[in-house]
Amino acid sequence: MNEIEEKSFYQAMGRYRGILGWLISTDHKKIGIMYLGALLCFFSVGVTLGILIRLSLIAPGMFLSAQHYNQLFTVHGIVMIFLFIIPGIPVAFGNFLLPLMIGAKDVAFPRLNRFTWWLYLAGAFIVLLALATGGGPPDTGWTFYAPYSIESKTNVSLAVFGVFVLGFSSIFTGLNFVTTIHRMRAPGMEWFRMPLFVWTLYATGWVQILATPVLAITLLFIVLGRFIGIGFFDPTRGGDPILYEHLFWIYSHPAVYIMVLPAMGIISEIVPVFARKRIFGYHAIALSALAIASVGYLVWGHHMFTSGMSDTARVIFSFITFLVAVPSGVKIFNWVSTLYKGSIEVAAPLLFALSFIFLFSIGGLTGLIIGSLAPSLHLHGTYFIVAHFHYVMFGGAGFSFFAGLHYWFPKMFGKMYSEKWAKRGWFFLFVGFNVLYFSMFILGYEGMPRRYFEPPPQYHGWSVISTIGSWLLATGILIILSNLVRALFKGEKASANPWGGRTLEWTVSSPPPRENFIHGPVIATDPYGFEGKK
Amino acid sequence: MIEPLQAKGESGIDYTGKKIGMWIFLFTELLFFGGMFLLYSIFRAQYPSEFHISAREENLVLGTINTFALLTSSLFIALSIAAIRRGNKKQSLWLQGLTILCGIIFLVIKYFEWSEKIAKGIYPDSPVLLGMGSGETLFFGLYYMMTGIHGLHVLIGILVIAVMLHFTRQDTITSQNYVKLENTGLYWHFVDIVWIYLFPLFYLIT
Numbered sequence: 001m002n003e004i005e006e007k008s009f010y011q012a013m014g015r016y017r018g019i020l021g022w023l024i025s026t027d028h029k030k031i032g033i034m035y036l037g038a039l040l041c042f043f044s045v046g047v048t049l050g051i052l053i054r055l056s057l058i059a060p061g062m063f064l065s066a067q068h069y070n071q072l073f074t075v076h077g078i079v080m081i082f083l084f085i086i087p088g089i090p091v092a093f094g095n096f097l098l099p100l101m102i103g104a105k106d107v108a109f110p111r112l113n114r115f116t117w118w119l120y121l122a123g124a125f126i127v128l129l130a131l132a133t134g135g136g137p138p139d140t141g142w143t144f145y146a147p148y149s150i151e152s153k154t155n156v157s158l159a160v161f162g163v164f165v166l167g168f169s170s171i172f173t174g175l176n177f178v179t180t181i182h183r184m185r186a187p188g189m190e191w192f193r194m195p196l197f198v199w200t201l202y203a204t205g206w207v208q209i210l211a212t213p214v215l216a217i218t219l220l221f222i223v224l225g226r227f228i229g230i231g232f233f234d235p236t237r238g239g240d241p242i243l244y245e246h247l248f249w250i251y252s253h254p255a256v257y258i259m260v261l262p263a264m265g266i267i268s269e270i271v272p273v274f275a276r277k278r279i280f281g282y283h284a285i286a287l288s289a290l291a292i293a294s295v296g297y298l299v300w301g302h303h304m305f306t307s308g309m310s311d312t313a314r315v316i317f318s319f320i321t322f323l324v325a326v327p328s329g330v331k332i333f334n335w336v337s338t339l340y341k342g343s344i345e346v347a348a349p350l351l352f353a354l355s356f357i358f359l360f361s362i363g364g365l366t367g368l369i370i371g372s373l374a375p376s377l378h379l380h381g382t383y384f385i386v387a388h389f390h391y392v393m394f395g396g397a398g399f400s401f402f403a404g405l406h407y408w409f410p411k412m413f414g415k416m417y418s419e420k421w422a423k424r425g426w427f428f429l430f431v432g433f434n435v436l437y438f439s440m441f442i443l444g445y446e447g448m449p450r451r452y453f454e455p456p457p458q459y460h461g462w463s464v465i466s467t468i469g470s471w472l473l474a475t476g477i478l479i480i481l482s483n484l485v486r487a488l489f490k491g492e493k494a495s496a497n498p499w500g501g502r503t504l505e506w507t508v509s510s511p512p513p514r515e516n517f518i519h520g521p522v523i524a525t526d527p528y529g530f531e532g533k534k
Numbered sequence: 535m536i537e538p539l540q541a542k543g544e545s546g547i548d549y550t551g552k553k554i555g556m557w558i559f560l561f562t563e564l565l566f567f568g569g570m571f572l573l574y575s576i577f578r579a580q581y582p583s584e585f586h587i588s589a590r591e592e593n594l595v596l597g598t599i600n601t602f603a604l605l606t607s608s609l610f611i612a613l614s615i616a617a618i619r620r621g622n623k624k625q626s627l628w629l630q631g632l633t634i635l636c637g638i639i640f641l642v643i644k645y646f647e648w649s650e651k652i653a654k655g656i657y658p659d660s661p662v663l664l665g666m667g668s669g670e671t672l673f674f675g676l677y678y679m680m681t682g683i684h685g686l687h688v689l690i691g692i693l694v695i696a697v698m699l700h701f702t703r704q705d706t707i708t709s710q711n712y713v714k715l716e717n718t719g720l721y722w723h724f725v726d727i728v729w730i731y732l733f734p735l736f737y738l739i740t
Contacts, residue, residue: 108548108551108555109555112555171562174558175555175558175559175562176555178554178558179551179554179555179558182551182554183548183550183551183554184551209558209561209562210561210562210565211565212562213562213563213564213565213566213568213569214565214566214568214569216566217566217567217569217570218569221573221679224658224679228658228659229658229659230658230675230678230679231671231672231675232573232577232672232675232676237664237668237671237672237675238577238580238581238667238668238669238671238672239672240576240580243573243576247569247572247573250569
């Protein structure tokens with residue numbers, strides 16, 4: 001801990017004060033905090049919409065028309081995917097922590113970093129504008145499948161354009177992080193001395209760089225298809241809607257790894273700290289992140305097993321899908337082995353991290369079921385997919401987001417939250433989550449079709465249970481967020497290193513000073529040497 | 535006193551870092567165009583004879599002149615970087631100006647090519663084009679999209695080079711610190727390379 005008392009970055013003043021001072025700041029920490037605030041707002045919006053969807057499903061037509069229902073689940077998807085979980089961990093925690101973890105003053109391109117934040121705001125604004133103008137919120141589903149997205153009377157164009165802008169925000173974030181990791185590491189911070197969160201940000205950065213442009217061009221052709229009749233995806237003009245699906249998933253499957261890779265990075269930070277043990281298989285975890293990023297690029301076809309594809313292609317895509325599960329499995333084994341014979345302290349961040357391992361395993365294994373050709377035919381159009389998707393995305397990336405939020409909250413805000421209430425919040429979230437989504441596995445296995453406004457009556461029982469789960473989950477989120485907000489104002493002051501972490505961000509005060517490090521750090525050991533410590 | 539965290543060049547700028555950033559940006563551009571090239575190859579495989587017939591509509595002479603203009607402009611910008619490295623500011627300014635000139639020639643010719651087609655009624659969503667059939671619709675749809683987005687890149691390139699010209703005049707770009715100009719050059723070469731693929735795909739393969 002630094003003995004020299006220095007002003008935190010919150011007190012560092014630029015040319016402007018107040019909100020403007022924040023908005024034009026190039027400080028990676030301020031940008032990270034602003035991103036975090038925006039993400040949590042959009043997450044809350046997404047949760048609210050999700051609860052309305054569940055409510056409508058047990059009482060179809062009571063308060064939502066079928067058209068409104070379609071718009072609701074589309075907006076739920078757009079908000080959660082493009083405004084929360086894709087930017088998610090990298091923009092909030094990555095921005096705040098990446099330079100701290102590698103011993104740098106800032107990212108490689110601070111002004112570009114600020115520009116990504118503005119692009120994010122602009123994209124979010126455009127998406128929100130799309131909800132209020134034109135033909136109203138889009139009703140295509142978040143995937144914008146052609147040809148319906150070209151024909152729909154709702155305001156698809158503006159929403160798609162908003163996503164296009166958000167894509168550029170994502171690309172530039174990836175570019176910035178990859179360059180930062182290549183060029184800004186402190187002396188002695190060799191590649192294999194980097195914290196694992198940095199490794200996953202690196203892999204994520206490459207996916208953002210190499211996958212997002214394909215989505216950008218595809219979405220552009222949806223907009224142009226609507227405005228000037230470019231018929232690339234319109235069968236009446238010789239185009240091919242399946243081609244849209246291919247191009248969409250060429251981005252959107254790797255995007256799944258944009259969401260979950262940094263989540264795995266957070267878990268790799270938390271588990272060794274709370275097990276007081278060196279991470280098991282450091283190299284395997286680091287390299288498996290790269291393996292997931294590269295192999296994950298080649299599995300997009302498994303989203304289209306029922307859309308029309310040659311059998312050869314289906315077999316190949318199914319095989320590669322099984323292949324990409326291997327590095328994820330490697331990570332799971334490594335985390336569990338790290339816990340083995342550790343001196344485990346069950347604090348709130350670890351609870352979230354352990355839930356991640358449990359839920360992500362379920363999500364991953366069910367992914368193999370639908371990645372096999374025969375079961376996929378039965379399950380593809382059902383709630384099984386919805387359940388699987390939420391287990392990996394929310395159970396995976398979402399829980400990890402909360403794990404990271406609790407782990408780094410003292411560092412980011414300099415305050416401690418109530419451990420007791422954090423655990424209570426976790427309990428409701430975890431129980432609610434499983435009631436909500438595991439019911440969907442059962443519903444899906446029994447054949448309840450997804451996207452339906454009015455499910456057939458035989459599925460009502462589990463549907464009600466699932467909806468009750470959504471209330472428990474919302475209670476959990478409410479407790480977690482109020483606990484953290486309360487801590488912001490009334491929490492005790494946090495010390496520089498409340499958890500006994502060994503990575504560099506814990507060597508500076510909480511919250512960190514404007515320039516991060518008073519003396520440039522020199523790194524001599526790996527980040528997980530817990531032997532002989534506390 | 536804060537110690538410098540990273541080793542930097544004499545001018546205090548991480549030269550390599552800036553270039554890595556630019557190269558990564560070009561990767562994203564490559565994939566951006568890659569999506570379009572993918573569409574082109576699939577539609578070409580689907581409608582080979584229609585693409586064959588449609589390509590005869592293209593004006594080979596103008597296309598060739600444009601290829602020549604763009605290749606020459608790439609030479610000019612490369613020479614302008616070499617000039618500034620030697621400290622020859624005046625020569626570099628001239629060469630940057632010539633690059634812009636070639637870019638403008640390219641766009642003007644493109645304008646006439648497009649006008650000629652539009653005058654014939656060939657443009658997206660036009661009754662003439664829709665009457666020609668699916669393969670032709672796709673060919674000219676791709677033609678307008680790919681040359682259009684490429685043209686937009688040329689336009690952006692011209693604007694960026696104009697800013698570089700201004701920087702060079704103001705001595706922001708010097709023989710010690712010319713990474714901005716060098717990155718602009720990389721971008722310009724990329725735009726050039728995309729055209730080198732577009733030219734055969736739309737004009738030469740008939």
